[in-house]
Amino acid sequence: MTFAASDDFRASFFEECDELLEAMQDGFVCMVDGSSDAETIHVVFRAVHSIKGGAGAFGLNDLVGFAHEFETVLDHVRADRLPSTDEILLLFQQCGDYLTDLVAAARENGSADRARSEALLKRLDELSRTSRGPSADASRAAPDAEDFQPLALDLGDLDLPQDPPPSGWLISVKTDPELFTSGNEPLILFRALSRFGETKVLARTDDVPLLSACDPTLCNITWQIELHTETAEDVVLDAFDFVLDCAEITITPLRGSPEIGLTPLIAEPLSNPAMAEDEVAHVIEANQARSISAPVDKPVSLPPPATSQTIRVDFERVDKLINLVGELVIKEAMLAQAVEAIDLPRANDVLQELDGLKQLAGEIQEGVMAIRAQPIKPLFQRMARTIRDAGTLTGKTVRLVMKGESAEIDKTVLERLVDPLNHMVRNSVDHGLEAPELRVTAGKAAEGSITLSAAHRSGRVIIEITDDGAGIDRNRVRQLAEEKGMISPDVAMTDAEIDALLFMPGFSSANEVSELSGRGVGLDVVRSEITALGGRLSVSSEKGQGTTFSISLPLTLAVLEGMVVEVAGQTMVVPITSIRETLHASAAELHTIGADIRVLSVRDTLMPVADLGAMFGFRDEQMDLEDRIFLLIETDTEKSCALIVDALQDQRQVVIKSLETNYCQIDGISAATILGDGRIALIVDPEAIASGIAVPNPVAMPISAPTEGVAHVAI
Amino acid sequence: MQSYSLKEHIDTAAVQTLTEDLLSLRGQDLDVDAGETTFIGALGLQVLIAVFRQWGVDGFAFRITVFSDAFSQAASGLGIDPSEIGMTAASGEVAA
Structure with a gap:
């Protein structure tokens, strides 16, 4: 070896x-x-x-x-x-x-x-x-x-000292009356064997008496079962574990050709509908020495056989394939652009074939992405442990309910979800659920419940963590935020705004930092991690009923739905998920605050304005905003800004290429993509841009008079 | 021709009644309808073997003329040949 x-x-x-x-x-x-x-x-x-x-x-x-x-x-x-x-x-x-x-x-x-x-x-x-x-x-x-013998693994090539493996097992079964009175049934036992391999069942009915002498509580049938399997003897015997004290079970190796050597039973109706008496007698005689084999039917309720139709592939190979398919999609776009330049007639075969190629490339990309998709179930199962540990530490009994755990998500997204989800379920146990005595007082079961659910919606996967606790105590949250100087006491806030305080850096709603959740990681960090995955985190809560944290994630980190825009002759991509609407500059309400801070007034809200071209050094700051287009950006952390662009080109899916891997990290840019014309387009990081722009205080700043009305274009 | 319909679920608890029912029908040809049977265990099938043999000795015909998939699968799963219990298809139909 x-x-x-x-x-x-x-x-x-x-x-x-x-x-x-x-x-x-x-x-x-x-x-x-x-x-x-x-x-x-x-x-x-x-x-x-x-x-x-x-x-x-x-x-x-x-x-x-x-x-x-x-x-x-x-x-x-x-x-x-x-x-x-x-x-x-x-x-x-x-x-x-x-x-x-x-x-x-x-x-x-x-x-x-x-x-x-x-x-x-x-x-x-x-x-x-x-x-x-x-x-x-x-x-x-x-x-x-x-x-111990290794199980479920084919160790045939290992140089381990072992006897030549048998081709299976011959199992003899003789039952005691207690087997039946204890609720067991040979039929169920035999069916359970079929999961190990092919079975042939031989019933010896020689000792079955006539009805007049039959004691229905005694089983006079004995069985021999030929089980063709590589499964170890002790595992096979495990199937009989419940009846070992009320049945005689012997198991011997089956080597070479089948030892029962019987033809399979055909469970079909006999052709002779009415047997004459002599035929009946003949059948009885014949039955005295009859031996039968029968393939055991697999009942629906049994688990599937251990062997599944899967192959194991190195993750790097899949990654390489995904990259190549990304290149294919880009090449297809380049080809389409080149053909477009030729200006062929609409009915030209080349155009039709190109459409076919585009569709095929899209399907290949979808198929390859599916290879890397994995069910979310193992992640949820890890959370079961976190909940258990958290319950032990806090003295709370918690029941975990999992829903939609078969939903699939890109492996890379899945791996990076472990830490944030861990923190959130710990948070739910620690802060969300009440202590058992408080729950009982509130008329609830002492045992708390946390539900983890996953579902695909609109091309994204939604993961929810729901507890049936007391809900967010908004008065307490607000009070804490005021004490920490995070908000002014006289500011009116909606429930959603108060809930959003939970995600502010440095916020902790616990009266005391607990051993469990108070580990220096707040929900703000969780939100950052989710945002870094292209996800969104939100919370909803009802007093006395519980709280739900909802995570919305892209299915993959390999492609992105983006708005392709032109800025100072450069092409850039803005993630579509962050664009709230577009406005035309000529119709926008623009104000100047102080010397050079420009803001856009949209429905009584002032948004800082950023010129993408100037920000990345493509041009000097644009002072003339006529004929410019504003993209109103709202990030998951509820930061907003208006980005100035020169033109909107297209909304399309782009293949994400890492800048860090291929070049270096650039502030305000999350990644890059290659366009159909072969040029590289930078993908804007809305969160970083919105965070980097100073939000003027509307109360303190003098505001110039509005210029014009606003025309909104929803997208 | 006397007929008898097997119950849906013939487990250990139901076998005594089955035996008594069938004993009361001795001395005549008997057609059994197992079309509604969703489960029959080893003891139930043993009673049917005993009945089949009893009827043969008594000189009467015993047939299971209609049977469900569950019934035939139980017989095959326990290695019981259809001919040992008079499984036939007089009407040519097999209940689903």
Whole structure:
């Protein structure tokens, strides 16, 4: 085995771990919200067991040791030797979190928090000791990496000492009456096996008596099941874990050709509708030694097979492909512009083919973007842990509800959402939800609820964090803002304006800085991070009902919908999301404040005016604003300004090229793009420009007389 | 020809009644309609095997003339051959 192969398998193992941890967390969510069934704990157990098995193959002994103790207690619960109490469930979730830490540490060749490990192991051990009987897991001995077989991974190329793998398992099943009285059913058990591979079921019905002698509570049928799978024996046996004490289950390796060797059952109606008595007798005789095989039908409710139709691709390759497709789109635009210059007749084939090319390029771009799109679910699952930890620290019981977690978003956006979302859910637990006793007093359940939802709307993804707490105490917020000198006591403010104070730098609504949220990171930083992603953050709240923070994000950071404008002979792009409206200069109300500060009066609001051309050194400051066009910009932080441009060219999607990577960072510019004519156009950063312009105080500044009326053009 | 309709859900709890019902119908040809059956477990199918054999010994015909997908899938899932329980299609129809 080469090192490269080893690395590949290791990487593959950790990717499997991510999926298994996700399945585990899903199981916990079901168990918490009460929607779990008998299979749920089984899924969780299997996930932990599989991680243990794979970790053993790579000598990750910390991981193996912890997973072993964890699965032992999981096994006690699934075998009903321990009750599934809220306390145990919380411990399971904490163990799940720590297992996630261990996997992350193993991936980075680091180490996890040993003190935490010891505390959790101690509690697991205590639970094991209080369980009502011996573990069904025969490997209750001390954790030993060699005990475990890697699961779900094809380790065929690894030079690990192992026997030639069997082609499957032959399972014999004989049931006791208790199996049925305890609510179990062979049919369900056998169907559960089909997730491991192809099954053939043989029923031995020789001992079934005539009806007159039949005790309907005794099952006289025995079964042999041929299971074709690479799944390890203990995992297969896990499917029978609930019935091991009320059935005889034997499992032997299946090697080479099938051992039952039966033709598949065709579950179709027989052709002979009415059998004569002698035929019936014949059938009975024939039935005495009949052996049947049957493909087990997969019920809809069972989870899908472990193997999914996916391939793993290096992220860099996808990035490169996205860049190339961006180039393709640019080339297509250049070609279109070149053809346009030729001035071909409208019905010319070249124009028609060019349209086809444009559509194709657009579809390719959309398809490639979809490759990088990932479901938001793992991010939400990470928040489950944050909420749990925050709940523990604040003494609040919090239930997490997830909605729309299958919505997809660009991987790069997703990664950069972790910190802001973490902060916001911590904030919701700490400041949003009331203490349990206050909730009860207010007539609410002691358990608080935080809902994370995601949905696609108008080409953006909307993420909402909703709590059912007391809502924003606006009187308190206003009072704090006044105390901090952020607002004047005599300024009238709407509810929305007061809510917006929460996002001001240095604002904290907590009476005291708490251990949890008071970490020097305010909602202003969260808003900056969201804004840097091209997103918008807003809040709505109803007293006594709760608060909702809403994040609106672009689906990708690779393309942008922009207004292409001309400024002093240069072409620039202004993000369309920040443009509120356009005005024509000749119809605008312009004022001069002081010596050279110019403002635009729009509906009783003064907006500072900035000449993009002068700002970036394309020309001197324009004093003659006749025939100029104003773009009214409003940023997510509610800063506004009016940008002077010479002409509007087009509204279109542009491919974003990083300036920092290819040149250097420029204040007021977020990125660049390449236009159809091959020229580079700078993409304006409205937030930076609006922040950089001094907003005059309308009360203190003398205002010159208005010039003309205002004509608004909505876009 | 006597006929009998199987209940929708034949689990362990329903098997005793099924047995008694069918015992009361001995001594005559019997067509069974399993078209409405959404679930039948191992014990239920065992009763039908026992019935099929009983009817054969008694010298009468026993057929399951109509059956749902769920019924036939349960039989195949438990490795029971259709001929062991007289599954046929006298009317040529199979209930969905």
